[in-house]
Amino acid sequence: MLYHVRMDVHLPHDLPGDTRDQIVRQERDYAQQLQREGKWIHLWRIVGEYSNYSVFDVDSNDELHAILSNLPLFTYMETHVTPLAGHPSDIHQSAST
Numbered sequence: 001m002l003y004h005v006r007m008d009v010h011l012p013h014d015l016p017g018d019t020r021d022q023i024v025r026q027e028r029d030y031a032q033q034l035q036r037e038g039k040w041i042h043l044w045r046i047v048g049e050y051s052n053y054s055v056f057d058v059d060s061n062d063e064l065h066a067i068l069s070n071l072p073l074f075t076y077m078e079t080h081v082t083p084l085a086g087h088p089s090d091i092h093q094s095a096s097t
């Protein structure tokens, strides 16, 4: 199952720099592990914003929720999830609807 996720990060201005750096490092490691596992299949920066567009390929709503809520930055981000279905005009897949 594919999901489009927009993540908007809002780090508090008074967060100490070393705490911020540590969380961002943990986020990167976790994100790269999920990419290697084939679950986080796209990760794009939204130009000019501390935000990203991502696409996840996971087995269920529950799996996506677990992944997102385990993000080290989860406390500091808004997430907007859109489930994706195949499009009948997409020449790269054989969706029937």
Ligand SMILES: O=C(O)CC1=CCC(=O)O1
Pocket: 007, 009, 027, 028, 029, 031, 050, 051, 052, 073
């Ligand atoms: O910087 C972001 O958009 C938040 C984020 C997601 C994965 C990562 O490494 O950073």
